[in-house]
Amino acid sequence: MKITMIGTGNAFAKAYYNNNALVETEHMKLLIDCGITLPYALYQSGKTFDELDGILISHIHADHIGGLEELAFQMMYTYHRKPVLYIAESLIEPLWSQSLQGGLAQGELNSIDCFFHVVALQPDVDVQLAEDLKVRLLKTDHIPGKDSFSFLINDHFFYSADMVFNPRLLLELQEAGVHTFYHDCQLESPGVVHTSLEQLLTLPLELQRKIKLMHYGDTIGNYIGKTGEMTIVEQGKPSIIE
Numbered sequence: 045m046k047i048t049m050i051g052t053g054n055a056f057a058k059a060y061y062n063n064n065a066l067v068e069t070e071h072m073k074l075l076i077d078c079g080i081t082l083p084y085a086l087y088q089s090g091k092t093f094d095e096l097d098g099i100l101i102s103h104i105h106a107d108h109i110g111g112l113e114e115l116a117f118q119m120m121y122t123y124h125r126k127p128v129l130y131i132a133e134s135l136i137e138p139l140w141s142q143s144l145q146g147g148l149a150q151g152e153l154n155s156i157d158c159f160f161h162v163v164a165l166q167p168d169v170d171v172q173l174a175e176d177l178k179v180r181l182l183k184t185d186h187i188p189g190k191d192s193f194s195f196l197i198n199d200h201f202f203y204s205a206d207m208v209f210n211p212r213l214l215l216e217l218q219e220a221g222v223h224t225f226y227h228d229c230q231l232e233s234p235g236v237v238h239t240s241l242e243q244l245l246t247l248p249l250e251l252q253r254k255i256k257l258m259h260y261g262d263t264i265g266n267y268i269g270k271t272g273e274m275t276i277v278e279q280g281k282p283s284i285i286e
């Protein structure tokens with residue numbers, strides 16, 4: 045499996061695109077999250093919306109869903125194909141009525157199903173998206189009272205999206221055989237709605253060696269050499285995950 049971060053920046057980063065990922069297997073190209081900057085960032089990476097086999101959404105914040113309107117319109121009017129949207133069932137209605145409806149709805153095109161082939165996912169259930177790509181949603185804490193999900197991919201790869209520090213979950217996943225963690229990282233403490241670098245540095249070194257930092261701010265350059273055993277994911281650079 046190949047993963048390329050189309051962006052590694054946090055919601056306010058200007059030197060980096062929004063933290064969105066392209067996961068590629070032999071049988072599938074899956075976009076994880078589709079933020080405000082995704083349409084431009086994808087274009088800069090030489091790819092088009094039409095190449096995507098599906099889009100997986102973690103939660104409803106603009107750096108994760110703000111590019112969906114353009115994606116939906118381009119798929120409808122440029123590529124004439126309905127994109128597949130993988131999303132937790134609890135997020136479907138709010139995604140439409142609180143975010144997308146204002147821009148997309150027109151006449152009889154008045155539901156999310158007019159624009160996407162929506163596949164509703166349940167937390168803690170493995171879903172085979174392709175013969176070589178399996179995803180499990182894990183409900184994790186981010187904003188109080190709002191659902192947000194992390195992803196376990198092919199049993200061994202954890203992708204936090206946005207979450208507050210949960211060392212117990214990380215240790216449990218390591219125990220269960222997860223060998224690669226892509227984790228959001230709030231560089232300056234406190235993390236508040238994210239996990240801070242300071243918190244991640246309290247993890248055992250063995251676990252730190254498996255963690256790669258993403259969703260960071262523009263000051264990441266000041267932290268090179270200060271991330272313990274953890275490495276920093278580079279935007280646009282593909283990595284192979286077994």
Ligand SMILES: Nc1ccn([C@@H]2O[C@@H]3COP(=O)(O)O[C@H]3[C@H]2O)c(=O)n1
Nearest residue numbers: 054055056105106107187206236237
């Ligand atoms: N309760 C909140 C809500 C939001 N925020 C900031 O706004 C950003 C929205 O995108 P994000 O990537 O979830 O990061 C959030 C915080 O920076 C925050 O700091 N506290």
Ligand SMILES: [Zn+2]
Nearest residue numbers: 055105107206
């Ligand atoms: Zn975010």
Ligand SMILES: [Zn+2]
Nearest residue numbers: 103105186206
């Ligand atoms: Zn968020």
